[in-house]
Amino acid sequence: MKEVFKFIEVKKQEFAKLPFCEFLQDKSIDPRQRLAWAPCLAPFVxxxxxxxxxxxxxxxxxxxxQKIINKHTYEDDHHYVWYLEDMEKLAFDYSSKFSDSLRFLWGKETQRTRQICQKIAAYSFQAEPILKFAIIEVIEATGNVVLSLTTEVSRELEISTKHNYRYFGEHHLAVETGHTTGTDDIEILIENIELPEATRKKAFWLVEKVFEAFADGLNEFYLYAKSHPIEPPLHDINLAQNHQSITAQKDESLQALSQDKHLGYYLVEAGLLTPEQVEVALSQQKxxxxxxxxxxxxxxxINHQTVEYIIEKVIMPEQEIIMAS
Structure with a gap:
């Protein structure tokens, strides 16, 4: 597996040189414009x-x-909540007709992005665990590259907007270590696994294909951002009005945090419970x-570990941010 990891690192360095990555680093461009592609990310997120x-x-x-993979999938399950928050903070939460939304989400502008998840699903279906592990390592590597860059853009935005961007900023980057396990000892253990020749070749092929899928997605983001100027640019946004809106949202959020329904809300959003189950649970509690x-x-x-994870990694950080802001 050591050779596979080395190959992933080589591909990661190539990935970091894509035009999209250079675009994110161009400080002559308004930071919000550098995130203009964010709506295109929706099918993946x-x-x-x-x-x-x-x-x-x-x-x-x-x-x-597989146990390591399972643990990772639970930890990586709820990042879309941060994405939805950031879309509002970036003023990308546009109102549109349902038909227009469908045309965008299933149109040419997001075609390559949609295919990322489709291809990962196809490659992972009935694959042996070590091959799934290689796929996830590529996902983590690409995420680490992009989030390292968007975090810098977010820092620029935070100076002007006073917002904390959880998906595109440091909060997300902190959990995207670039590796599936997040721990060096397990990484070394897996690295030393000797793969049969057929499995090794398959792993190399999968690494190539998954990087290719993400590169296609980034090229799509780049073209979208270049062809869709943000209006108004960041420096023309009425920050006072924006601050007033955020203050109102904060008051509502603080009220929601005091209710038992808050945990149920996140579990429903994550697809772990149904609204009906939450209502039944609240009734039983009462x-x-x-x-x-x-x-x-x-x-x-749902199991205790998942509940504890949601509380520790999603609800408590949000509460701390709201209380501190």
């Missing part, structure tokens, strides 16, 4: 959690590599006095 759940994850399993968390886990709708 909103689909990757399903790829995680239905193609990369496999439960139950006794395979140690009737029995048992905490909401215990109700949903005792009903075997």
């Amino acid at each position: 909103m689909n990757i959690w399903e790829v995680n759940k239905y193609f990369l994850r496999e439960e139950p399993t006794s395979d140690p590599i 009737r029995t006095g048992i905490h909401f968390n215990e109700v949903i886990t005792s009903n075997n709708w």
Whole structure:
């Protein structure tokens, strides 16, 4: 597996030299314009959690590599919440007719981006765990490259807007280490796995193909950003009016954070519970006095680890940001 990791690193360096990456680093361009491609990312962001759940994850399993993959898919499952927040903060949350939204999401401008998840799903379907691991390593590598650059753009924006951009900024980058495991000891252990020749060739092929899919997506982003000027540019935005809007949103969010429905909201958004299950759980909580968390886990709708992860990694950071702002 060591050779596969080396190949991924070589491809990562090539990936970082794409015109899109140079575009993100061009400080002569308004920072918001450098993120003008963000709407095109929607098909990937909103689909990757399903790829995680239905193609990369496999439960139950006794395979140690698959267990690592499963853990990763849960940790990587809810980033779309940050994306939706940032789309509002960037003023990209446009109103449009339903038909226009469909034309955009399934049109030529997002074709390559849609194909990223489609190809990952196809490559992962019934693949052995070590090959899935190689695929995820490429996803992590590409994410690390792009987020390292968007974080710098976000820092520029934060100076003017006073917003914290969780998806495009440091918050997301902090969890995208560039590796599936996030720990050196496990990475070394997997690196030393000897692959059969057929598996090694397949891994190299998959690495090439997944990098190619992401490169096509970035080229699509680049063309979109170059052909869609942002109006008005950042320096013309009425920041006072924007601040007033954010203050109102903060007050509403603080009120929501005090309610037990807050956890249920995130679990529904993540596709882990249905709205009906949340209503049933709240009813049981009211009737029995048992905490909401215990109700949903005792009903075997979700496990304790997932609930703890949502609280620790999603809800608590959001609460801290709101309280600090």
